[in-house]
Amino acid sequence: MNFSSTEDIDAPIAEVFQSISDFESLERTALRRGIDVQRMGDVEHPEKGLAWEIEFQFRAKKRTLHLTLGTYEPVTQIVLSGTGSGTDGALEIDLLALSPQRTRLSVTLSLEPKTLSGRLLVQSLKLAKTKLNRGFKKRVSEFAKQTEDRLSRTA
Template sequence: MKISTRRDVDVAPDRVFAALTDFTHFEQKARAAGAQVERTNGESRAMAAWRVRFDYRGRSRKADLRVVTYDPDTQLAIKAELDGIHTLFNVEVMEVAPNCARMFVSLDIRPTTMKGRLLVQSLKLAKTSMTRRLDRRLDQFAREIERRPAGGI
């Protein structure tokens, strides 16, 4: 199952990419939401990996995430494995105008087990609402980037 969207941001592409790769910021947000986040390899952005534990629908879940594509100022892709599902989160950033960037975001969800197939099947029924939520989150992220001062990323 694939979900994709795009959003224009009124800042330079390098600032958008810097915000996308501010992994410390995202780790702090996940911890604030109750997740346990452990960086499993050094501070390198291009080879970053995490083990995340969180509660979802009354059950404790574990996810392993790692950066699989890191092209500075252009593309970031993160692969996640959890509960019989492999997910690829991909963001491409391109310059539209001198101080305007466009983000193309896609989420590709693939089952690896029977349990995963059942989950993906139920997600397909909610694809429209998931796409709307992705649009809202991307819009919030874009507004957050636009509000940050130029040297604040």
């Protein structure tokens, strides 16, 4: 099961990458949403095996997720892979410079069931795919808008 979204941001690619790779800020955002996040590794050197243990409530059930930074290519790509609750997944974030002051953000999330409970979870998500896809696109759009606003204030 896949979700994807693309947004254009009025900011240079290096600044957008710095914003999406600000892992401490993203962890604080998750904590504010009631998600328990434990980081393993050094944020100063993310390419050396940064990982997270994440616990959250989803559909009235406590879920755990082990998230690992798989690919970290400064200025162009970040790929996170995760496993938990009977599913494996990957989040791929790609940046493309459209001009010196404009960047295209492409985000793709893929989920693959590994157990029977994972299949049931993914199947139930497929039934609500239209609504979930709309929500995914909205979140990416909000993130792009917040990033653009934050970067325009500091310029």
